[in-house]
Amino acid sequence: MAKRESNVDRVYEALRRMAADFAFKPDQRINESALSEVLGASRTPLREALNRLVAEGFLTFQNNRGFFCRPLTPSYIMDLYEARVAVECEAARLACTRAADEDIAALADYLNRMEPEYESATDPEELLAMDESFHARLAQLSGNSELQRILNNLNGRIRYIRLIDLKRMRDRAGGKAPGDISAHRQIVEGIAARNTDAAVTAMRSHIEKRREEATEAVRIAFSQLYVPDE
């Protein structure tokens, strides 16, 4: 009956979730004592987890002043998306040259199996999870664990903006958020055909389209965030 997961892991995961749920407002100072009480751990493991999050870019830190939620600006989100373009396009390129046929086929399969769920899903979190899962699997095809790691980090930081974006779309489009599965399929087809240019181009335009939506969403997020209690 071994305890597999340490306290700091638990705290770390909780913090990431809190960050994604807007528990911290951008630029807000984080009170260690209060937070440690909420999370049921002492300040020691809490600070270790916070340091990890700083290194990963989720939070910032100032000497003798403590930890802060990272400020949220359109240009920050823009940067994250541009970094995603860099990482994912190269991943697609590498996948074209070295992924095994069967692994590519498996990804195409996954896309097909997911399609019904994709079309019917209305929950933004669910949609987002599926979308991220696709991109993560594609990065896996590159066989490069650094690219996977960086992408995972970027997605973690983009996530809450995307959630806002998806919710906004759902509300405007009457309960239906757009799962752009055709763009995904186009990318996989490019890779399956070992057509590097086609795959990379499809990937680039896919992410850049999302970027436009997301930077717009940030502006709206701003206003939502600074409404007193909501």
Next chain:
Amino acid sequence: MAKRESNVDRVYEALRRMAADFAFKPDQRINESALSEVLGASRTPLREALNRLVAEGFLTFQNNRGFFCRPLTPSYIMDLYEARVAVECEAARLACTRAADEDIAALADYLNRMEPEYESATDPEELLAMDESFHARLAQLSGNSELQRILNNLNGRIRYIRLIDLKRMRDRAGGKAPGDISAHRQIVEGIAARNTDAAVTAMRSHIEKRREEATEAVRIAFSQLYVPDE
């Protein structure tokens, strides 16, 4: 007379330097008590610094077993270089479309001013610092701080391999390590001409050439590392 730098910062920097100097052998377990004594700090700030390094990919961590130096394998180095290609090519692309003419000119200037030093330098650390500085400045031209951040992290982890590589070259080539300043110039010229394809292609081939050398160097590093005392 304020103390500007915290202990954990100092410890963190010391650890990064130690990692670059082979103070830890790949896969070696890190003893917290012993290390904290060496660094003149208690385990609390040490562990905070170690957690940062884990999040940055310099070290690994296992529950209840502690921190380990990251294993060093050819495929790991390969991954890092491929990630660099992704980041730096995109940075070059962005620089082409949005860098100010004067900033590009400033980088070209920097290259010219550095050339004599570049040609005369024999100290691998000095050469490496100049090379990294160039790449960092180029990334700055992209205006994207995430790309800069990721590149900085990758370079930090690649650094000690490159040092081995440069030392090996120096020893073989009779005291002269090759500063490939012409490749750098070619990249800058591509950007100055706003010729995206030329700049990106030059960047890609520049890094990939380095990658070949470095993965070779890893194999040699292996053998050097496991010689008893050296």
Next chain:
DNA sequence: TTTGGCTAAATTGTATTCAATTCCGAATTC
């Protein structure tokens, strides 16, 4: 009212302490 500085409270920084777990070697068994 505003500014400056002083004090007290709050908060962060780090050492220390002790509990929990893993590690390692010696004794035991097969």
Next chain:
DNA sequence: GAATTCGGAATTGAATACAATTTAGCCAAA
């Protein structure tokens, strides 16, 4: 002789305690 188990030593995990620093409120003076 090899594998196994057991117990103590070493190491990590986390809470607590206290020092250092920052923050906030207050009062006085301009």
